[in-house]
Amino acid sequence: MKRREFLVAGAGCACLLFAPAGRAETAKTGPVKIGALKSFTKEGLDNKFVTHGFFVVRGKDRIYALSAFCTHRTDVQLSGKTGVEKIICPRHNAQFALDGSVTRPPAKRGLDRLAITVDDKGEVTVDTSKKIEAGKHDEAPAFVKIG
Numbered sequence: 206m207k208r209r210e211f212l213v214a215g216a217g218c219a220c221l222l223f224a225p226a227g228r229a230e231t232a233k234t235g236p237v238k239i240g241a242l243k244s245f246t247k248e249g250l251d252n253k254f255v256t257h258g259f260f261v262v263r264g265k266d267r268i269y270a271l272s273a274f275c276t277h278r279t280d281v282q283l284s285g286k287t288g289v290e291k292i293i294c295p296r297h298n299a300q301f302a303l304d305g306s307v308t309r310p311p312a313k314r315g316l317d318r319l320a321i322t323v324d325d326k327g328e329v330t331v332d333t334s335k336k337i338e339a340g341k342h343d344e345a346p347a348f349v350k351i352g
């Protein structure tokens with residue numbers, strides 16, 4: 206391989222290594238069925254649905270869904286692990302509490318809450334196309350009550 210060919214090939218590899226996980230590659234928008242309400246037994250973060258672009262968090266009396274995309278650069282997908290107490294962005298290390306609020310910049314805005322509902326059979330659905338405004342996190346459909 207000539208030097209020029211090597212440099213061109215090398216530049217292509219660098220782009221692949223540092224390309225962010227794009228929203229279109231990892232998550233679709235719209236309703237996602239996440240299972241029975243009674244299956245969410247452990248308090249804290251559940252990352253089972255991160256490939257759909259959200260986390261499910263169980264608090265003492267409710268579950269809610271948080272977008273898994275950083276608010277600093279919205280093309281960067283987060284990968285918080287089940288059971289962690291904070292979500293850390295891999296790009297610039299912003300941190301978010303499990304209620305979605307920012308605890309360390311550079312992100313300035315908390316993670317988006319997504320609409321979550323339960324049907325009469327106890328099956329829960331998260332709608333990734335419906336974001337809940339910041340002042341409405343204590344109203345349906347920002348959470349589903351447990352028990």
Ligand code: FES
Nearest residue numbers: 275277294297299
């Ligand atoms: S992209 Fe998440 S902190 Fe910058």
